[in-house]
Amino acid sequence: MHDLPPQKYKDPRPAEYFDKFHERSRTKDPNWVYELVRGALTPVAVGLYRTRAIATENVPAEGAVLIAPNHFSQMDHFFAGVFLRRKMRFMAKSQLFGPPILTPIFSHGGVFPVRRGYKDDAAFKTAYAIFDRGGSVLVYAEGGRSRTGGLGEPKAGIGRLALESGVPVVPVAIFATRSKRPWSKFTFPKVTVQFGEPITFTPIEEPTREQQMEASYKVFEQVSRMYDGLMEKGRRQVKRELEDREQNQEQLGVGSSEG
Numbered sequence: 001m002h003d004l005p006p007q008k009y010k011d012p013r014p015a016e017y018f019d020k021f022h023e024r025s026r027t028k029d030p031n032w033v034y035e036l037v038r039g040a041l042t043p044v045a046v047g048l049y050r051t052r053a054i055a056t057e058n059v060p061a062e063g064a065v066l067i068a069p070n071h072f073s074q075m076d077h078f079f080a081g082v083f084l085r086r087k088m089r090f091m092a093k094s095q096l097f098g099p100p101i102l103t104p105i106f107s108h109g110g111v112f113p114v115r116r117g118y119k120d121d122a123a124f125k126t127a128y129a130i131f132d133r134g135g136s137v138l139v140y141a142e143g144g145r146s147r148t149g150g151l152g153e154p155k156a157g158i159g160r161l162a163l164e165s166g167v168p169v170v171p172v173a174i175f176a177t178r179s180k181r182p183w184s185k186f187t188f189p190k191v192t193v194q195f196g197e198p199i200t201f202t203p204i205e206e207p208t209r210e211q212q213m214e215a216s217y218k219v220f221e222q223v224s225r226m227y228d229g230l231m232e233k234g235r236r237q238v239k240r241e242l243e244d245r246e247q248n249q250e251q252l253g254v255g256s257s258e259g
Contacts, residue, residue: 010117011094018113021097021106022122026129030087030110037109041078045191049075049176053083054194054239059170061086064131065198066165068158068219069172070151070227071140077111079174079193080138089130091123091139124161131165141171141220151227159207159215166203171196171219173226175235192235194226 045051059065067088069080081088087110094113097103114123127137143155162169173196176189199222201215229238 009095011115013094013098015115015118015120015122018094018097018115018122021113022126024107025089025110025112025126029133029135030089031108033105033108034087034110037105038078038082041075042082045075045078045082048188049079049191050188051079051082051191051193052235054192054235055242056083056195058195058197059084059086059136060168060198063134064165064167065136066127066131066158066161066167066169067136067138067172068141068169068223069138069174069193070223071142071145072174072176073145075191076140076145076174077138079191080172083193086136089127089135089137091127091137093144094120124164127161128165131167137161141216141223151224154213154216154220156209156212156216158219159212159217162199162201162215162219163204163207163211166201168198168200169219170198171222171226173223173230175227175230177231177234192230192238194230194235194238196222196226 059067067080069076073079077090077092090111091114092106092111094115096106096111097113112123112126114120127139130137139158139161141154141158142152143157144152158169161167173194174191175194176191199219204211207215226238233241
């Protein structure tokens with residue numbers, strides 16, 4: 001397989017163009033648009049893609065949290081959010097903002113832009129403002145969508161957010177399987193979303209690039225481990241093993257308390 005050339009896209013619009021979207025995200029929660037979109041896309045995710053979630057209880061029910069999944073499709077926002085009761089906020093590429101119909105949906109539905117091709121501190125300030133209000137933010141560990149069909153490489157952004165904010169990070173593996181039967185190549189893949197146990201880092205006010213990458217790799221190691229487990233064992237076996245482990249831990253806890 002040949003190495004893919006790096007993407008060099010830069011959003012030509014000035015940073016000021018996105019100020020109104022950041023201001024809304026920093027001061028207001030998603031409104032009814034979020035529920036409308038979730039209601040409309042839940043049948044698509046659950047029905048067509050046969051999406052199922054594993055270990056949603058690893059996402060705190062309240063309080064600031066950073067959700068860090070891998071990224072392989074335009075539906076990943078919905079795959080990750082459809083099974084969670086709380087409303088997630090999404091950091092998304094800036095070129096999504098502009099079309100007259102979709103832009104209000106994104107803005108009112110909890111999406112905020114990161115300016116493509118630049119070091120965009122405004123996007124990080126928005127994420128921290130959401131954390132300060134006890135919100136949850138989803139940022140893709142690889143920065144953008146993988147073009148290989150598998151896992152990509154983690155970017156520094158996840159590490160920077162985790163270290164500067166100190167909020168717990170929930171690694172997430174989104175895995176899709178396609179049938180190997182020739183007649184089914186046009187069918188939708190079966191998607192599994194596994195939420196890992198939260199990882200907490202000691203806050204660092206101004207982490208170095210090396211520290212950011214180290215934290216990013218620590219998060220992505222968990223994403224990779226879950227992804228590989230789903231690929232090798234399938235979601236039924238992974239779920240069964242997690243349930244067995246939890247049951248064993250409960251039994252050990254009961255035994256130790258009686259002693």
